[in-house]
Amino acid sequence: MSSAVRFGVNYTPSQGWFHHWLDFDLDSVRADLDSIAELGLDHIRVFPLWPYFQPNRTLIRPKAVEQLVQLVDAAGERGLDVNVDGLQGHLSSFDYLPAWTRTWHRRNLFTDPDVLDGQAAYLRTLAAALADRPNFIGMTLGNEINQFSAGPHPDPDRATEEQIGAWLERMLAACAEGAPGKPHLHAEYDATWYQDDMPFTPGQAARRGAMTAVHSWVFNGTAQRHGRTSVPSEHHAAYLVELSKAWADEPHRPVWLQEVGAPQPLVPAEHAAAFAEATIANVLDCPDLWGITWWCSHDVSRELADFPELEYGLGLLTNDRQPKDIALVLAEAAREPTYAPAPRSTALVVPADPSVRSVCGPGGPVFDAYFRLVADGARPATVLDVRADDKEHLAARGITEVVSPDQVLPTPQGDTSS
Template identity: 80%
Template sequence: MTSAVRFGVNYTPSEGWFHHWLDFDLDAVRADLDSIARLGLDHIRVFPLWPYFQPNRTLIRPRAVEQLVALADAAAERGLDVNVDGLQGHLSSFDFLPAWTRTWHRRSLFTNPEVVEGEASYLRTLAAALADRPNFIGMTLGNEVNQFAAGPHPDPDRITPEQAEAWLRRLLAACEEGAPGKLHLHASYDAAWYQDDQPFTPAHSARLGALTAVHSWVFNGTAQRHGRTGTATEHHAAYLVELSKAWADDPHRPVWLQEVGAPAPLIPAEHAAAFTEATVTNVLDCPDLWGITWWCSHDVSRDLADFPELEYGLGLLTNDRRTKPAGETLARIVGERRPHAPKPRTTALVVDTAPGRSVCAPGGPVFEAFARLTADGARPTTVLADRADDKEHLAARGITEVVTPHQVTE
């Protein structure tokens, strides 16, 4: 089916990073958005910092909400649509949780009734403020909030998969109450797909919300194992897109590559453009792709301390708004965009997670078999073991061949 893939960027303000909400300067935001629009992109993903917007459980600051709307309106003036992440949550190695959830007021982010109601009120408020804006795509519940539910986080609020699902359903409903009919979704980092004890599951990602979001970072062992130009590295984003389809009930559920970037030193700065081109080209070969949103728009200023080294250079633009080679590459691809109509992926790799989701992680049999098939010229997708003999399911997805990881690697 032909469609138009969306191309966008995760907006990291060039002045003050996400702390810009404390000293909000609409002229600086407009200059940032001008530099993004010059790349030919059509949307941004925006990150209000939760403690700045809701410093008390019953106080959602009106001025902060007004500033978010002003940012969205400035984006509209430049032809940019806006997705808003609500619960920040976690960004670039830093946690941003309001004081009413921590230390003396420590309560579970996921199960405490008062906290969950506060979160729902916050998300509903943000969604309602933007509901009438034509360029508002919808809400993402938060940025990789699943990292607060298990290790390696140093102090997680541990929950069961059933509790995770109840939390997701409650907060997605709050977004819908605030902005009916918009594309509301949730987003996990790749532990949802790879980590055995992560309570946010692949089924949650692939079945709840308007579409599936995947976040692709090759510093998860992929580039360390396969190198910067390895098939598995350059196809990691495509792998996550296709892996997600094993759990989807809708055979054509849209998948959003919501985060992907070129992290140094595994992807050195001089190779970022080549990695960008390979990653985008490969993921465009995935059917049912909704969009690609690069991480991130602008570099982090060296004036800011304590970021992991890789975070400073991930931008498509410098923090003085000059386009970098990776930005030029993405702009060229966007300028050459054609209708998205890849052929179905007819070979499906069987995914059996009975031993644990780590079979899908770098080094696991599913991951490595997918890379082997891809290197051999196949265009694999995935299917759950209990659907591998379901002729109706396979036909709906265009699958004509089913293979196991053992058959691929034996």
């Protein structure tokens, strides 16, 4: 059956970046949203900065919440739905955590009872403020908050898989209390799928919340190993979508490609549009896709210091709101939002044990086998080893053939272009 796919963008304000919450200018926001709506996109994902909104554990600033509601209303006036990320958290290499969780008040983000009370109150408050807005999609708990729970973060808040599971349940429940009936979810960067000691696990990502979210960035070793026009680079987002399905209990659980971008210099600016075109076409060949949300809307101003170089040019639009070639690619895709991909009948076996999930990452045998299959013309899905003989599960997903990595020729040979 055909269905609609959502096309949107992660909203990065053109003026002041996310620090715009400190000097909120609704006219500037409206102009940004106009430039996004003109591309024909249907939603945005927005990022209140947690320390600005909740500077004290028992103070959630009413003015900040009011400004968030104004932004959501302005988006609705332009036909844009809005997903709101709560716990920011981490954005573009910078951490934004309230002072009541750090240094002299150092408390674990995932296990301390007082911190959990504060987080739940904050998420509940944001959700409740937006619950009656028809264009409010729902909450995402935070942006890649798993990066705080393990290395390579320089000062991680360590927690066990069980403690993270309890944290996810409580925070999702808080969102549901604030805005009942909305599709609330959580989202992590790809260490959830690739890093053996990450306490946020694939099973949690694929089973908790209203849908599964994946964030695809080829600077994780994929483009470095294989080049920007290689099968692994151009299919990496599709791979994460399909990899996530191995752990899902629901055969057709929706998957949201919530972040994907074209990072320089691995994808030079003059090749960004071609990379986006290939990435989108390949993801649209994945069944059960909820939507594609590009990172990001507007470039970071060069007036702002200390960002990694790649962050300055990731926008679909320039800092003065002019569309780039890559924006036109997304606009073209959004003009035909229905799709009907065939089931993926060949499934590659993935180990269910999260302590060995690195086999799924760049250079791992599952990763390499998957892209060897793609290079040979297959359209692989994935299945957990513990379900590889489950005929009912396989049939529900349309899988008729199961192969293991050792049955597939090793390491795909991509180009080495930069």
